[in-house]
Amino acid sequence: MKTKYIAASIAASALMFLAWGCMELSTTETVKPIKAVTKENTTWGFGKKDSSIIKLVAGASVSDDGKILSISDKVHNSGYINRAHTKEGVLKPDTDYFIKLKAKVEGEQSDKNFLHIIVRDLGTVFPDGDLERINVYPKLQAEEVKLKFRTPKTPTRYVLHFISHGKIKAEIADFSISLGKGEDFYPAMPNAPRYGGDLGKLPTGCPDFDIDAPKPAKDIVVNAADFGLNEQAENCATIINNAIAHCKKVGASKLVLPKGKYKIYQEEGIVFDSFTDFTFDGGGSTLVFRKDKGACNMRIKDCVRTVFCNFNMDWDWDTEPLAGIVKLVDKKVSSEKGKSYFEFKFTEYDKHPLYNKKIDVINLSCYDPILKAVGYEGGRGLSFGALGPNNPRPKTEWTSPNTLRVYDDNTRKIESYETGLLFRMQHYYYGLGGIALVNNKHQTLKNINIYSCKGHALVSDGQQQYFQLDNVNIVAPQGMGPRPITCTADHFHFARSRGFFKMQNCEFSLGADDCINIHDCSGFGIRHDDYTILINSKRDASCRPGDPVELRHSDYSKTNYKSKVKSNIVKDGIRYITFEDKLPAQTTKGFVIFNLRYDSSNILIRNCYFHSNRARGLLILTSNVTIEDCRFYHNEMGALKFETGYTMNIWCEGYGVNNVVVRNCKFDTSNPLGVKNQGKERDIFMGVYLGQDPSTEQTLYPIISNILFENNTFKDTFGLVSFIASSGNVIFKDNRFENPTPRKNPLPYRGTFFVTSSSNTKIVNNTYVKSPNVPNPGVYTDDNVSNIIVAGNKVVEE
Structure with a gap:
């Protein structure tokens, strides 16, 4: 969408709101969105032979009408095979794109069989510069896929790739490429009248409860x-x-x-x-x-x-420090195995306590010496393998009493870091x-x-x-x-x-x-027979014989099935959980298992301060929660995360989120590291991960529901205030947004909201302090959002 059109639309809406503000104190009118996808900016289909935008590489074909791309399972191996990609020149430099398609993938259900869809430069096989990436696994129904990205300013050879992994066949239909972000926009306005309409039932959070004190019979x-x-x-x-x-x-x-x-x-x-x-x-x-x-x-x-x-x-x-602040002072790249390294100096020690002794190096986080905290805009960490205590560690060598050499054969990684950078080096996790x-x-x-x-x-x-x-x-x-x-x-x-x-x-x-x-631990499996589910992942929802369970479809919609565990056995490395009652038909890619013996709901958090940590502030994967009068500052990857999800082979966590209130809290400088969901940085995340963590796929079933944010202050947001997905009845009302600090990388969506795969969202009566750092205050929505109310969001002078 052209910037001139957005500016004109916002100006017209602003005049309308100014007129309303003079006539009445409140209104039940809602803001009308500026539409994103139009006939003028969208190309549908792959094109017929003479005008095709797709290049076929291996085992792929396009229908005569140019609407369907088919991928055959006759070409396959255990790795990646490039099947087709858009032709060079279809994607122009320095341009926003929104690609939408439906992919139906068939094959044996496994984490090794999937369709890999990526936006990558044709000149490289490495993923570092990928603009978008998603895996689509075999399942009964076609899966809707959306890709949003901006191509770099410099001339590149970026194309959209369709790549198979393992043995699959696939059909891609309903394909379209639109200029722009593919998102409707609801602007906040100066002097917007307060919304006085019905918001429906508001979440209440967790009611108070008592913790009993000791009642000893004798004082001994x-x-x-x-x-x-x-x-x-x-x-x-x-x-x-x-x-x-x-x-x-x-x-x-x-x-x-x-x-x-x-x-x-x-x-x-x-x-x-x-x-x-x-x-x-x-x-x-x-x-x-x-x-x-x-x-x-x-x-x-x-x-x-x-x-x-x-x-x-x-x-x-x-005797044994758990971590230290280090500066990258030297590095070497060698073609000889075992000779490439990073060299770090411990800045706070003349002689490290572990000098000339064994020292483990696990994780390095970029470090801000002024704030004395990890994470800063544009920073990157360094990792040297898995985080468990028994995982292998890199070879290290002391080169002076406070200088440590860490060997790493990943020469591309070494080349990508400049000397002089500061890190917090962990020796344990x-x-x-x-x-x-x-x-x-x-x-x-x-x-x-x-x-x-x-x-x-x-x-x-x-x-x-x-x-x-x-x-x-x-x-x-x-x-x-x-x-x-x-x-x-x-x-x-x-x-x-x-x-x-x-x-x-x-x-x-x-x-x-x-x-x-x-959170509580869930599980994911597929139907083995009428009473048994097969689980490939390392976690099984901790099910024991006699435990009550509920099954959900893989999109978290209800199966209306509850039963008790009859047995839980492992045979040839595969876990089989058998239930007392006959299982429902499997209509999606599997079942999510909720073990109802556990339930971490009913949480009250008051007057607490969470700050200066690696990763996130609070992860809430449960229900009936109240968070009030708390402060969140410099949480490296975001302040709050409301989610639930499963992977095919590692972890599965949470039974959904319901009835949450966040009230009278202050959020400041959240997500300095710039962690993204669907290409967007955010302070608050609401959504799911399906099959892999994170995943771009969300669900239309509102497994994240009834969440209220009211009377909170958000200061110096890096990107979105909140990414809202897989949700129902999420409400942001009477919050205040202040963004006085400019960023190194100004984001056009800074201070806004993004809503996708959601229903009954209400973002009303919030206040933006006018700032040049927030060019477009308001709400962006995807085309799968229903019954949204956006109104009364105003921009005021400081």
Whole structure:
């Protein structure tokens, strides 16, 4: 769409709204969109022979009318085969394109069989410069595919490729190429009258609930000092566990530690098991851990009505730092295997504690020395393999007391990084962990500081239910030397639970992954027989015989099937889950399994601060949630993510999202790394991943539903305020958007919304502070959006 047309339309709409604003205080009128796809800017089909825009490469043909591209399964191997691509010159430089098609792929259902559709320069086989990419897997119905991209300014040979992987045949129909973004636009206006129409039923979030305090029958207090606890010992976990055993023996109501700094340099962790009406009071002590393997630092399981309070948890940084700030000072590219390397200098050490000792290098995040946080606009990280504790690590070599050489045979990667860049280098990621909460009920953690730990700082697992954090902080300590990281994975990771969790007055920061990830584990499989589902993925929704389950279609629509697990067995590496009742017919590519034994719903988060971390702020993959009076700052990959999804062979998480309220929160500088969905950076993400994570495919079934954002402030958004997909009844009302800071890469959609595969979305009565950094305030929508209300969104002077 031409810029002149957009500007004229916005101006006309602005005059209309000014007139309305003089006549009345509110209106029930909604904004009419500026349409995107027109006859004038769209080409339909592949073209007949003389005017075809497609070049056939291998095992492909176009119908005589130019409407259908067919790909034969007679040409195949286990890898990639280029079947066809648009001719050179069809895609012009420096142009926005919207490509739409339907692809029906047939073949054995497997993660190795798919149609690979990409926009790539003909001059390369490498994916680095791809403008769009999507895989379409075999299934019964045709899948709608949309590609949106902008070609570079410099002359290139970009084309649209159709590539097969494995043995498939495919049919591509309803093909069109449109100039522009293919999105309708609803502009915000100066002096827009307030919308007074009916918004329908508003989400209510999570109602408050009580966490029961301990109710001991007797007041019996045990002091760990009586069991030899002292600051010189290095096996304080053993000493504290002896005191815990004595508490169990005498029926104590409380265990206390005299204030001190206690060393736990051993594999054994502190374990509280099966306590009722009990309090652990650390007395302000600090527990310092150091271990390479063994149990998590503290494990609390099967307890009822307990309080754990008044202690700090830390790591022995003097001996083994968990991370460090490094500068890339040198690099070498060699044709000889094993000779190429990066060379990094630790900027905060003259002599590193691990000099001339073994040191692992796992993940490097780009580092902002002014904000002292990872992630900045235009930055890139570096990864050296998988993140688990037992995965292979790159070869390293100390070249000076504070300089480390890291060998890597990926010469293209080495060439792409300039010397002088700063990173936070992690030496650990997953494994071990801080505090594990398993199968407890009515549990309180209060006045606790986790300064650092290996792995997740906090983990919820099993049937954990009715629990809370009050003034629990994951922060770096002051005045204790270089501390660029707190936990080396998530700050709080929910593997599964029974929900009813609240937290208040907490600060989470500087961790290596999400501040909070709340989900339950689902599974994905295909029908094996009338009662059995076959699962290829590593996760199976933790199904045990007797567990109640619900099945969803692969698009998350309801099957109306619930049953109980009869058996769960593994045979020849394949998992078979058998149910008590006959399975429904499989009409999509498989079934998603919800294990109803777990349900992490009912979440209250109040007056908390989430900032300066790698990855996202909060991942919400559950229902009945209230987030209010919280601050989100510099969350590297975005502030909030509401999602659910499955992969074909790795993880499957969440049972959907429903009934969420986000109120009176402040969002500032979210997603500095510029992470995108469907080519768009965003502060907030709502959507799914289907088959792979992330996926461009969404579902029209509203598995993400009833979400309300009201009275929030968004400052310095990098891209979209929110990407909204696979949703129903998402409401943004009475929010404020301020964007005073210019960006290195100004985005034309900065400060806007994008809605796709959604229904009943309402974006009303929001306020934009006028800014040259937000050229087009408003809402963009895809053509699969229904019943949207956009109104009352106004632009004001500061």
